[in-house]
Amino acid sequence: MSGHGNTAVDERIGSGLKSRTKHALNDEFLRKAVAFTTDKLKNGRLQAMDTFGDWEAWRERGRAIRSHTIANLDYYLGQFADNVVQGGGNVYFCKEGKDAVRTFMDIAERNKAKLVAKGKSMVSEEIHLNQELEKKGIEAIETDLGEYILQLARETPSHLIIPAIHKNKQQIAELFTDASGEHFEPETKVLAEYARKKLRNYFLEADIGLTGCNFGVAESGSITLVSNEGNGRMVSTLPKVHVVVMGMERLVPTFEDLEVVLNLLARSATGQKLTTYTSILTGPRASGDLDGPEELHVIILDNGRSEQLGDPIFQEVLNCIRCAACLNVCPVYRHVGGHTYGSVYSGPIGAVLTPLLQQDMKEAGSLAYASSLCGACYEACPVKIPLHDMLVHLRHRKVKMKLTSLPERIAFKSYQTIFGNIKLYKLATKSAYYMQKPLVRDGMIKAGPPPLSGWTQSRFMPMLPKQSFRDKWGALQQELASRRKEGGKR
Amino acid sequence: MSISSERRAPGTMTGRDAFMSNIASRLGRRTPSQTPPERPFKGAPEFYTERRMTQEEHIEQFMANWTALSGKVLVVSEAEAPAAVAAYIRQICEEHGITRITRWEHEELIALGFDGPVREAGIEIVPWRGDGADGIEPGPSPSGEGGVWQQRERLLRAAETCRLGIVWPDYAVSSTSSLALFSHGGKGRSVSLLTDALLAVFRADQLVFRIGEAFEQFKQRYPDAVDMPASLNLITGPSRSADIENDLTIGIHGPGKVHAVIIR
Numbered sequence: 001m002s003g004h005g006n007t008a009v010d011e012r013i014g015s016g017l018k019s020r021t022k023h024a025l026n027d028e029f030l031r032k033a034v035a036f037t038t039d040k041l042k043n044g045r046l047q048a049m050d051t052f053g054d055w056e057a058w059r060e061r062g063r064a065i066r067s068h069t070i071a072n073l074d075y076y077l078g079q080f081a082d083n084v085v086q087g088g089g090n091v092y093f094c095k096e097g098k099d100a101v102r103t104f105m106d107i108a109e110r111n112k113a114k115l116v117a118k119g120k121s122m123v124s125e126e127i128h129l130n131q132e133l134e135k136k137g138i139e140a141i142e143t144d145l146g147e148y149i150l151q152l153a154r155e156t157p158s159h160l161i162i163p164a165i166h167k168n169k170q171q172i173a174e175l176f177t178d179a180s181g182e183h184f185e186p187e188t189k190v191l192a193e194y195a196r197k198k199l200r201n202y203f204l205e206a207d208i209g210l211t212g213c214n215f216g217v218a219e220s221g222s223i224t225l226v227s228n229e230g231n232g233r234m235v236s237t238l239p240k241v242h243v244v245v246m247g248m249e250r251l252v253p254t255f256e257d258l259e260v261v262l263n264l265l266a267r268s269a270t271g272q273k274l275t276t277y278t279s280i281l282t283g284p285r286a287s288g289d290l291d292g293p294e295e296l297h298v299i300i301l302d303n304g305r306s307e308q309l310g311d312p313i314f315q316e317v318l319n320c321i322r323c324a325a326c327l328n329v330c331p332v333y334r335h336v337g338g339h340t341y342g343s344v345y346s347g348p349i350g351a352v353l354t355p356l357l358q359q360d361m362k363e364a365g366s367l368a369y370a371s372s373l374c375g376a377c378y379e380a381c382p383v384k385i386p387l388h389d390m391l392v393h394l395r396h397r398k399v400k401m402k403l404t405s406l407p408e409r410i411a412f413k414s415y416q417t418i419f420g421n422i423k424l425y426k427l428a429t430k431s432a433y434y435m436q437k438p439l440v441r442d443g444m445i446k447a448g449p450p451p452l453s454g455w456t457q458s459r460f461m462p463m464l465p466k467q468s469f470r471d472k473w474g475a476l477q478q479e480l481a482s483r484r485k486e487g488g489k490r
Numbered sequence: 491m492s493i494s495s496e497r498r499a500p501g502t503m504t505g506r507d508a509f510m511s512n513i514a515s516r517l518g519r520r521t522p523s524q525t526p527p528e529r530p531f532k533g534a535p536e537f538y539t540e541r542r543m544t545q546e547e548h549i550e551q552f553m554a555n556w557t558a559l560s561g562k563v564l565v566v567s568e569a570e571a572p573a574a575v576a577a578y579i580r581q582i583c584e585e586h587g588i589t590r591i592t593r594w595e596h597e598e599l600i601a602l603g604f605d606g607p608v609r610e611a612g613i614e615i616v617p618w619r620g621d622g623a624d625g626i627e628p629g630p631s632p633s634g635e636g637g638v639w640q641q642r643e644r645l646l647r648a649a650e651t652c653r654l655g656i657v658w659p660d661y662a663v664s665s666t667s668s669l670a671l672f673s674h675g676g677k678g679r680s681v682s683l684l685t686d687a688l689l690a691v692f693r694a695d696q697l698v699f700r701i702g703e704a705f706e707q708f709k710q711r712y713p714d715a716v717d718m719p720a721s722l723n724l725i726t727g728p729s730r731s732a733d734i735e736n737d738l739t740i741g742i743h744g745p746g747k748v749h750a751v752i753i754r
Contacts, residue, residue, distance in 0.1 A: 230744030256533030
């Protein structure tokens with residue numbers, strides 16, 4: 001994967017988490033941009049919910065539809081695939097990312113493709129398709145404006161919906177200047193006009209259009225794509241070959257259900273009533289059609305998803321419709337942005353999905369700690385995925401697999417012993433009072449030794465009092481009782 | 491008036507059995523299920539699907555939503571329509587210095603008869619039909635002679651040089667101000683995509699409340715999935731992006747100016 005910041009950082013998801021966090025917290029522009037964007041999207045969502053009637057009823061319906069689809073995925077995926085084939089499309093089932101990459105390469109080779117125009121596709125990022133294409137000398141161009149900017153900068157998305165929130169106009173103008181040799185002022189209008197012209201040429205000259213799939217409709221074998229810019233429509237209309245790469249869970253049974261998820265997606269993602277373009281594509285161009293692709297290929301990817309099926313705790317993570325509402329409300333994401341997670345999927349959903357898809361608790365499992373367990377993600381989720389519970393279960397899994405550090409395990413073991421025994425507990429609180437003395441200044445611990453320093457780096461810690469609340473309780477109770485009596489006399 | 495598209499030859503399927511068996515077994519079944527699962531619920535909540543509105547309310551809602559997205563609307567009577575639409579097209583072209591436009595080859599649009607008056611104003615028209623680009627100079631390939639674009643259909647290349655596209659949507663959705671376009675044959679999808687500006691003309695009785703109603707009509711018209719048009723597009727306002735520092739940019743890839751004429 002290409003780097004995300006300008007500085008070299010540890011690319012391992014878990015081991016690099018702390019250094020990436022530090023890096024993000026020191027980036028003033030990033031923090032402001034992330035806070036501004038997430039607020040805007042969050043407020044848009046709240047407003048859209050407000051004007052839509054009973055949001056809870058919608059949410060419950062969304063959950064029910066997605067849970068039903070996943071619980072019967074064998075039926076619906078079979079139906080979907082049959083209908084795609086009936087409609088003239090080709091279907092490829094791929095167990096792993098590398099199978100999907102190979103399938104795509106075969107299609108590209110058969111078509112002697114030199115240029116691939118890409119609509120937004122998280123799955124193609126998940127399987128690192130761009131890097132593989134580059135190795136084969138095939139140019140792949142990201143056509144979503146934000147993704148295009150990131151491609152020029154050789155960086156990865158920091159938000160699911162607005163991928164380049166961490167880039168400012170000055171940086172974008174410099175990227176466009178470098179790419180074109182023309183000089184650009186940092187003005188949105190000028191930059192957008194250049195991108196429109198430049199990317200239009202790619203749409204026209206591409207041999208293959210590549211997209212993801214927001215929702216497949218099982219009853220018709222249709223591919224539904226949503227985009228605000230229209231690049232999804234361009235790459236699925238102009239090139240002769242359209243290739244779809246989709247996760248196997250990305251289905252709804254019927255058009256009636258599609259209405260629900262489209263409403264939930266637009267309102268939860270950006271607060272729009274509907275995304276500007278919703279394209280429902282059924283097969284390649286029909287005879288009598290004068291535009292549209294001549295070939296349609298649908299690559300259906302597992303890549304760790306089926307491992308969640310039948311799991312009583314994690315099956316529901318496959319309900320996700322990729323709206324990013326959980327990112328916008330997450331207190332952790334809002335401070336550090338997407339790169340800190342070191343994964344294609346960031347925020348609460350990324351913290352859950354990444355270790356599950358990669359089946360890696362050691363590195364990716366650490367993301368479960370990049371959360372405060374506050375539950376805001378669950379409340380924002382339009383399909384009610386209990387992300388906060390899943391985060392706890394992932395932490396539990398990590399502990400059970402003995403993947404936490406030895407000092408941490410010893411610390412928690414002692415914690416368990418001390419807090420489980422009243423005598424030990426009393427002794428510990430007493431001795432802690434005396435042990436802290438060398439560190440206390442003016443009633444505060446201002447600079448502690450590790451691991452306490454993690455806290456005192458950014459805030460002071462009040463000293464432990466000589467008498468604990470528990471010790472005071474007897475006296476407090478008496479005081480309370482005598483006050484009540486007095487109150488009763490009046 | 492629906493032209494059923496001809497059936498396509500079926501495609502191929504690769505790697506299905508092992509993939510599906512694995513899913514079935516994870517779900518605790520010996521073989522992949524072949525029977526439609528029981529469904530106690532389907533589609534949008536009932537309180538929403540039961541909403542009804544008068545035609546006037548539909549028009550009002552569509553206008554409010556469409557203009558909130560920076561779209562423009564003109565409401566005319568059946569009798570005024572032919573002259574009004576022709577005048578509106580000329581006005582849009584004049585405003586933006588447009589000299590070439592494209593339109594669906596659609597009987598309702600043809601019946602409005604605007605081709606004559608529009609051509610009189612010196613504007614070229616590329617109707618979306620096989621011979622639509624005859625006598626029109628299509629655009630060159632961005633990469634020059636021998637480029638991929640140079641080898642594409644003349645009609646498609648000609649349409650790409652047009653700066654206004656005119657369509658007659660199958661339905662319009664008032665609650666979201668979306669145009670529903672069932673694209674095939676003369677109703678090309680490029681017409682609503684490649685131009686700078688888009689004009690949609692439709693009758694007030696084509697207005698429905700929810701996108702779900704447009705889907706219902708689509709399914710009724712094409713009950714068999716293999717007959718469905720290859721593209722159903724919902725268009726809700728102008729092409730937009732917020733990818734540069736959250737500044738709203740209109741018209742990033744698709745049409746940035748969107749117009750509607752509602753015939754009452």
